[in-house]
Amino acid sequence: MKRKGSLVRRCILYVYNGLMSIMQFFTPKSNSFEMEDSDDMKATIHNGIIDDSIKFSERVLDEFRRSVGRYWPETGGMLASTQNSELIDKCHFDTHSQNTPGTFYYDVETMSKVFRAWKSKGYITNGIYHSHPKGAIHPSYHDISTALLHINFFGLDYFYLPIFQPDRKGFYTLYFYVVRKVQDNLEVNLNYVLKATQDGYEYIPFRAWKRCYPIEQLNAYRKSIEKAAEADRATTVTEKNESNIASSRTITITTIQEDENMSAEKSIASTRSMTEVPVQEYFKKVTSLYPDNVLDKVIVCIGTGGARSFLENCARSGFRNYILMDADVVSPSNIATQGVFISEMGKKKVEIIRDRIMDINPRANVICVDKFLDDRMSDEEFKWYMNKFPNKKPTDYLILGCTDNFEAQKRSSLLALKYGTPYLAAMMYEAGAAAEIIFVYPGVTESCPRCLLRDRFEKYENGFVNDVDSSSCPIFATERMNSLKGYIALMLLMYHEDSENPFSRMLDDVKNRNFVEIRLNPYLKDSKLGIGLFDRVFADASRYVYFDETLWIPQYPDRSEFGSETCKLCGGTGDLTSLQEKWKYTDTRGIRFDDTFGDNTQ
Structure with missing residues (x-):
């Protein structure tokens, strides 16, 4: 068992070492600016249809209030389902991550332990959640490329990418994105937007958002960066004569x-x-x-x-x-x-x-x-x-x-x-x-x-x-x-x-x-x-x-x-x-x- 755990950890380290330089873990990568909606525009803007076939347990939603939902942007963690993949009932907030106002880095050691513990219990690790600065509500091409890495590593045909707009009182807004592998493409859909209120949780109107990304292009994009992201290599910044x-x-x-x-x-x-x-x-x-x-x-x-x-x-x-x-x-x-x-x-x-x-x-x-x-x-x-x-x-x-x-x-x-x-x-x-x-x-x-x-x-x-x-x-x-x-x-x-x-x-x-x-x-x-x-x-x-x-x-x-x-x-x-x-x-x-x-x- 000890040897198995070590092998799993090495595999995760290999993937995450690559991810560290590839994605700068789930920073806000889309200039998505919400407008103040006038009454005559709401019908056009709020055209999303709620798909709540995948839900969060109330315990997980409450946990979000105490962590990612109230902290400064660029925090997050990992998601899992204990039995049914359509119910997300486990989360782990990464308190050891390295964060800046524009980047979020997982702590590899912590995530390795969490993944091993969940896997030993038969849990399905199937998502990563993170918060963005206000107004940045959509995943970018870089996010989707990273989701593909997780899909391949975890052996899934889907992946969950909830994005949070935090509030210091914990009244966060959760944008729930689902990434699905469909033949040679990744389809990304905004299933719903959930608002944490003083009295509980409620779905709120949202603008429909769906994108399709060819996997071949995502792989090419990833490989172009992976040249500098092998496990035994660190990111380098080369400058000549910076002082002059x-x-x-x-x-x-x-x-x-x-x-x-x-x-x-x-x-x-x-x-x-x-x-x-x-x-x-x-x-x-x-x-x-x-x-x-x-x-x-x-x-x-x-x-x-x-x-x-x-x-x-x-x-x-x-x-x-x-x-x-x-x-x-x-x-x-x-x-x-x-x-x-x-x-x-x-x-x-x-x-x-x-x-x-x-x-x-x-x-x-x-x-x-x-x-x-x-x-x-x-x-x-x-x-x-x-x-x-x-x-x-x-x-x-x-x-x-x-x-x-x-x-x-x-x-x-x-x-x-x-x-x-x-x-x-x-x-x-x-x-x-x-x-x-x-x-x-x-x-x-x-x-x-x-x-x-x-x-x-x-x-x-x-x-x-x-x-x-x-x-x-x-x-x-x-x-x-x-x-x-x-x-x-x-x-x-x-x-x-x-x-x-x-x-x-x-x-x-x-x-x-x-x-x-x-x-x-x-x-x-x-x-x-x-x-x-x-x-x-x-x-x-x-x-x-x-x-x-x-x-x-x-x-x-x-x-x-x-x-x-x-x-x-x-x-x-x-x-x-x-x-x-x-x-x-x-x-x-x-x-x-x-x-x-x-x-x-x-």
Whole structure:
């Protein structure tokens, strides 16, 4: 028996050692912001149907009141059923876990003992519960990937993932998610929302939430991180010359194998050793175009796959400082849409782009952040990466939202507004039929991202799920969008930096036309998108246009003066600089959009 217990413990240690670096155990990873519901919206928002086929025993619910239900977010434990898997009647709160405001780590020793004890009694370990900060109520892709690990380890075809919104008096709200393995997919469903009250427990109205995740993709995602998570390896953070970033060539903030790290270092060193030509020779033809202080500004790119050519061309222009944030790896489907190569399969996108930048400009400083911008990342952590480039003012940064994930795009825009930096976001439409770019410069442009994309924000706030990806999108559409993205980036970075340079004054001309669309298909009006604006604008010039036109569409802040309801993000004031002070002590993960501007934090 002793040997069996030791074997079980080693197995659990192996799995959990992998999980520790993979998931940062169940942090809040979804920007899910609940709105204050007006009466006429409740029917749409509260459309969930209660499925209480799986219940908690009252003893377990009472235990939640004394622990996860009243403590600060990022606490939790393990669940089990003693007989019937449809009744969760055992829980263990992990008092030895390592917690921060944004992460939750299990204590492996404790969980090993609990699992062994439950298994010896015939209990079914079938869930993990944890609490999130207010407003973060949904599991993310990372959560689901981790649930798959538990399903495989425990030999189940389901797993329970209750998420708590705690209350200091123990009047918690429990969002009960069930993950089920269905053929080659994981289906995740919000079965019900349970509220702990002074008198007991009651189901409350909720918005339906269901997602389907291909297991093959989840495994690929997991394997991309497991390269750094084997049992005998710890997470490493490699930084070069942290005390003097100006002299640094590459800073890698990621989880990589030691031999891979050494290989990357040797590769970069080799590139430099072959660079006998003075660096300034490479850029002498554009020296007069870009002032040196502009080239020393920082380009922060959230999502790098489709932005690769844009980033490489920034390097060719002489820009030196980059923060690349993306946890994705190169996959076969990227060959046709993102300008990658077969030799790069399985490699981290941020690292291959870093190497390309270094091969173009050996003086570049590149920070690779091997993470997605989701609720696992606090504002404090994001700012920490920005501060790696010291002595910069807000306009010395340009934050770019270049992901295909709306929540990440939204979060990147909120961070830009909080820190007062220029912002640019690009989005490709279905099948590459059109593309859009928005840009914001606090103190110059008046419309915030929610003013510019109000309909889209409202759709997502009401449960819209986007199923459009890069399928059927010509690579030329991406390159066309990246080209215009580059011009607009120059316009933002060069603003009022050199009176003789045309880029220096362009923003003044289009500051109230900061929503840009490109028609990339002549049949756009008759497509599923049904966008007819180009046909109307060019009605009298149809002999001279066909497609590839760009429209700089006039924009106004959302307020009654312009025939719109007041913007729930910026208040429609036109002064975006006010948000720096308003959100100074607010983490953007908790920002929601109330009906009344001025109270949009939770």
